[in-house]
Amino acid sequence: xxxxxxxxxAILEAAEAEFLDKGLALAKTAEIARAAGVTHAMLxxxxxxxxxxxxxxxxxxxxxxxxxxxxxxxxxxxFLDQVAKLAGAHFDFIAAQPxxxxxxxxxxxxxxxxxxxxxxMLVNALRDTIRNLGLQLEAxxxxxxxxxxxxSDLLFSIASLNVMTFAGLPIAREAFGMDEEDVRQFVAxxxxxxxxxxxxxxxx
Amino acid sequence: xxxxxxxxxAILEAAEAEFLDKGLALAKTAEIARAAGVTHAMLxxxxxxxxxxxxxxxxxxxxxxxxxxxxxxxxxxxFLDQVAKLAGAHFDFIAAQPxxxxxxxxxxxxxxxxxxxxxxMLVNALRDTIRNLGLQLEAxxxxxxxxxxxxSDLLFSIASLNVMTFAGLPIAREAFGMDEEDVRQFVAxxxxxxxxxxxxxxxx
DNA sequence: AATGAAATTAACTTTTTAGTTAAACATAGA
DNA sequence: TCTATGTTTAACTAAAAAGTTAATTTCATT
Numbered sequence: 001x002x003x004x005x006x007x008x009x010a011i012l013e014a015a016e017a018e019f020l021d022k023g024l025a026l027a028k029t030a031e032i033a034r035a036a037g038v039t040h041a042m043l044x045x046x047x048x049x050x051x052x053x054x055x056x057x058x059x060x061x062x063x064x065x066x067x068x069x070x071x072x073x074x075x076x077x078x079f080l081d082q083v084a085k086l087a088g089a090h091f092d093f094i095a096a097q098p099x100x101x102x103x104x105x106x107x108x109x110x111x112x113x114x115x116x117x118x119x120x121m122l123v124n125a126l127r128d129t130i131r132n133l134g135l136q137l138e139a140x141x142x143x144x145x146x147x148x149x150x151x152s153d154l155l156f157s158i159a160s161l162n163v164m165t166f167a168g169l170p171i172a173r174e175a176f177g178m179d180e181e182d183v184r185q186f187v188a189x190x191x192x193x194x195x196x197x198x199x200x201x202x203x204x
Numbered sequence: 205x206x207x208x209x210x211x212x213x214a215i216l217e218a219a220e221a222e223f224l225d226k227g228l229a230l231a232k233t234a235e236i237a238r239a240a241g242v243t244h245a246m247l248x249x250x251x252x253x254x255x256x257x258x259x260x261x262x263x264x265x266x267x268x269x270x271x272x273x274x275x276x277x278x279x280x281x282x283f284l285d286q287v288a289k290l291a292g293a294h295f296d297f298i299a300a301q302p303x304x305x306x307x308x309x310x311x312x313x314x315x316x317x318x319x320x321x322x323x324x325m326l327v328n329a330l331r332d333t334i335r336n337l338g339l340q341l342e343a344x345x346x347x348x349x350x351x352x353x354x355x356s357d358l359l360f361s362i363a364s365l366n367v368m369t370f371a372g373l374p375i376a377r378e379a380f381g382m383d384e385e386d387v388r389q390f391v392a393x394x395x396x397x398x399x400x401x402x403x404x405x406x407x408x
Numbered sequence: 409a410a411t412g413a414a415a416t417t418a419a420c421t422t423t424t425t426a427g428t429t430a431a432a433c434a435t436a437g438a
Numbered sequence: 439t440c441t442a443t444g445t446t447t448a449a450c451t452a453a454a455a456a457g458t459t460a461a462t463t464t465c466a467t468t
Contacts, residue, residue: 007415025229026314029456039417044457046415106310108375110230115378123379153397160368161361171312174319175327193357200404211445233426243447248427 008046010036016057020099023106024054058107062118065104066125068093069159073132079140080199083154086133087195091162095187098166101159130155146202157201161194212250214240220261224303227310228258262311266322269308270329272297273363277336283344284403287358290337291399295366299391302370305363334359350406361405365398 014036018027029050033040047053071086094101108115134151141148165187173183218240222231233254237244251257275290298305312319338355345352369391377387 022314023229025227028454030454040456041418041458042416048457050456102306102310105372105375106306110226115375119375119379150393150397153393156368156394157365157397157401161364164360164364164368168309171309171319171323175323189354189357190360193354193361197361197401197405200407201401203404232424244426245428245448246446249445252427254426 007036007038007042011038011043011046011053012056015053019054019057020061020097020103023103024050025110027054029053058104058114058118061100061104062121064097065100066121068100069122069125069129069155071129071133073136075136079136079143079145080202082136083202084195084199087158087162087198088191090158091165091191091194094162094166095191098169101163102167126155144204147204149201154198154201158194158198161190161197165190165194211240211242211246215242215247215250215257216260219257223258223261224265224307227307228254229314231258233257262308262318262322265304265308266312266325268301269304270325272304273326273329273333273359275333275337277340279340283340283347283349284406286340287406288399288403291362291366291402292395294362295369295395295398298366298370299395302373305367306371330359348408351408353405358402358405362398362402365394365401369394369398 011032014032015027018032018035021027027050029043030040032053033043036043043050043053047056068090071089073082073086075082077085104118108118130151133155137146137149137151137154140146169183169187172178172186176182178186215236218236219231222236222239231254233247234244236257237247240247247254247257251260272294275293277286277290279286281289308322312322334355337359341350341353341355341358344350373387373391376382376390380386382390
């Protein structure tokens, strides 16, 4: 491990924070370097350009987002429990990276080339989950356990509720003067509510 | 009406489209001017700075968003019908300006001063609606028409489902190769589904 | 200790974009 | 028609941020 590894790592970490918070356009290489404790020439030494550094971060984030949309199922459990677990797991995933979905959505929207490269990843992850969830749903339907609903709608609703919980959180926090504890409570409350909303839609 | 009015209007319209699509940071004054069919010096002649032009647009958009969160109630109707109407109206509002919520959310997030100025508008609109919706909900609860739920959660879920329907639409469109008709169908489908999700949560 | 590659710095250049200015033009009203 | 005012243009400047370079330092290896 050469001494430069530490610098490179520091830049990557500072860049991740800066890009996730501000996006590519508003992030400044000088500010990333400052946060990493190095001169901004180092950033170019290790990553050549702001765009190349961004891609390094962004690729990982797209994979994270794709993973958040990937679910595994335990077919021995009741379907509603499976869905509750899926929705809860997705919520926790986003909770751990609250800015992730909007960040990826925004950057992909603002750059056609990135769309071409990274959309397929997300679409593939999505397709897998829809297929698997669809199989379980079909079985539950035949067993008369749930009301009919499109699989894609079910998944879309879960994602919508969970993502939006965090998309506006920093703003809600300021708007209502919430402290750390308020936020924790709000998030816990929304987690339970989102799951309840989804289960209500399925219950007969 | 002086001849400059047309120029000013053309710039405003081009700016609105550009800002909503790209955000303040990525929007270029030269590109706005080009789209408006004038030189970019004209933009500064009429609006002084990019920021001042942006504020002109942004203020209106925040008001639009606040209005989208404002609901009136017809107390003679069954509560579930009122909620369905509210959710549907909100959906249609966002459908007419699909980029509006994310645009305002993003810009407010990236600028502290704007947060200070514009958040109270949104918070006020929200408070009014929560209060009114809360009164109706309480009555419906006493009448045994619905299951208990926090008013703020109910409203938050409606907004989440409706906003996310459009936040990812341009991307979903490209990802799944949807044409105009596919999009129309998807939107109509989501409108019905979002309302059904909300009503399911309320029904006993 | 000498060497050389990797790492770091400070100062520089380039590029992009916002913003300015002075001169030309248009037009309504005296 | 003359003039004053508002409008438009082309060419400019200013500022900010990305990116480069050459000189210097560090440090592992011989």
